[in-house]
Amino acid sequence: MIGLIRLAVVGFVLLTVVYVLVSIYSRSVRRERLEKEWDTDPANEGRLPDERTAFIEAGMQAYRHSLRRRLIVLVYVVPLAAAAVTAYLVNW
């Protein structure tokens, strides 16, 4: 039983590290896409850098409430589900 508790604690810590890394990655990809979107749009030629920053910040604000960001919680859900299914299939 001690083993199970240890697994839960260590697993939670490791998955939190993965969660943070995936969050950073996902945010970075989104920011890069917004930057490219602004830079490749010919309508934006000659506009101020402040406007570019505002556009990107608005996009990031939208990202913060997006489903995509919330789906990162699967980092916790999938391993837990896999472990539960494995234990069930092996022992019953």
Place this chain on the structure above:
Amino acid sequence: MAKFLKYMKWTIRILLVLFVLGFLHYTLPQHDIVRITNTYNRLTTVGPENSWAYSAPDSGTAESTSTRDIRFIDAAFDGGKVIVYRNEDTGWVWPPYFKYDSSNLQAEATNLKSSGTEAKWVVVTHYGWRIPLLSIYPNAVAVREATGPDETIIPWVNIVVLIFLVFIVIMVRRMWAQFWERTVEPAAANVEEAWDSAETRATGFWGRIRRMFGGK
């Protein structure tokens, strides 16, 4: 010298690939179709050479690091070749089977025992290797009756796990590339600029670090 380094590089790469493949082959489940001939337990001494192939001492069957009472399952293949499985709880970390029903499994295996004249074919799911020299045995995970000695089994678990592992590798590579492109390279460029303006070496410290990791 360059040739030697090239050989070294390839040797290390090949060893690494073999290690990963061996690790997966050891850990992933396999299926045997066999006839169970005997089930028993016996006191088994686990030494430093083979303890890696047995369960962690605290995972259930016996709480000793050197001598344990381990359950075994003897079986025979269709052609007459034999195999011996051990039947141990796996504990909670590795390999991740979360098996804690060894007693039940032993009872099921005993129940499926059959003689050569009226053979009852059984699918034994197991992981691990049988290496007589090291006295290691594959660990049986599940038994069920087979439809016959040549039943076809599709290894769904392996398919899913391998696809998932490939996905993880691809994601790690993409995350690393993203980190490099968005964080390390701009930082390196900044540092290089600062160094260049101070009339230091044109390559710069970060430039060298970057080349060391294969960047341009």
